[in-house]
Amino acid sequence: xxxxxxxxxxxxxxxxxxxxYLLAVASVLPAGPxxxxxxxxxxxxxxxxxxxxxxPQISASYTPVDGYFPLSPAGGLAxxxxxxxxxxxxxxVVARRRDA
Numbered sequence: 001x002x003x004x005x006x007x008x009x010x011x012x013x014x015x016x017x018x019x020x021y022l023l024a025v026a027s028v029l030p031a032g033p034x035x036x037x038x039x040x041x042x043x044x045x046x047x048x049x050x051x052x053x054x055x056p057q058i059s060a061s062y063t064p065v066d067g068y069f070p071l072s073p074a075g076g077l078a079x080x081x082x083x084x085x086x087x088x089x090x091x092x093v094v095a096r097r098r099d100a
Contacts, residue, residue, distance in 0.1 A: 017042045035070045044071050044079035 003009045021043035024034040038044055071079065 017045075039070050040079065042080055042083045044076040 003012065020037040020041040023029050024037045024043065029037070
């Protein structure tokens with residue numbers, strides 16, 4: 001509704017959700033920026049896939065590359081919900097201005 005073209009919408013989803021996730025998980029970025037991307041972008045919703053159990057006797061690097069996300073699954077869902085609510089609100093404002 002906001003972009004009115006499917007090509008622009010698909011591009012926005014890929015750039016906004018898929019690209020940050022791929023940059024964080026594919027070892028392209030260092031651990032700090034990778035954690036930042038998986039904490040504040042819509043890619044935080046991928047924390048639901050987190051199934052790695054932390055054991056104190058194993059010292060491992062808990063990074064997105066290893067399947068660990070800095071947020072809990074509920075936290076990741078909350079970040080995604082905030083982004084969705086913001087986009088819907090923005091789309092409503094734009095639609096009212098454009099169509100009124």
